[in-house]
Amino acid sequence: MIDLHTHTLFSDGVLVPSELVRRAVMKGYEVIAITDHADASNIDFIIPRVALACRELGRRWKITAIPGIELTHIPPETFAELTDKARTLGAAIVVAHGETLVEPVHPGTNRAAIEARVDILAHPGLITREEAELAARNGVCLEITSRKGHSLSNGHVARTAGEAGAKLVLDTDSHEPGDLITDEFRKSVLLGAGLSTERIAGVIKNSMELAGKAVAALGK
């Protein structure tokens, strides 16, 4: 199991990084990225601390822990600047909190995140075909999510990404222990999104490749 979008109590998750990663190990995870919610106020506070925890835990336990960030409800025009800042501070995965159906995310967020070349546009709601095509060109992965509410548009995201040739990844957006999933449940969520067995294999491969890229960036 590879999961590149999770939260700890550095934002609105309930666990410290050590417990989240410990529980992920027990769930059979190979890779986890910790991507707490950030804006201009806390980005420099979160990333170095999470990076320290990920280094420690990855050294001691049989899991790859990747420090990341989720740029959340930020003004769309600040995406480029904060994406750069996140990478400079040591975030190896930059997630953008996309335009879900269930929150007042600023319109234009999906497009701004794709233009800023974040790694993952999370739960992008009713993303347009044109935006998905731009994501394909910019190498931005679109997210299928197992999270309640955010998953309402999984079918639309899967279909639109397929038409546009954009890459998909699946993440849990975990905030609590019960949000972590097994490899089996991941497959069920992807089948539920309408993906074929072949496309499911592609989604898993995309997650592996993105995780590999992130680990390589950390090594630099």
Ligand SMILES: [Zn+2]
């Ligand atoms: Zn959250």
Ligand SMILES: [Zn+2]
């Ligand atoms: Zn999230």
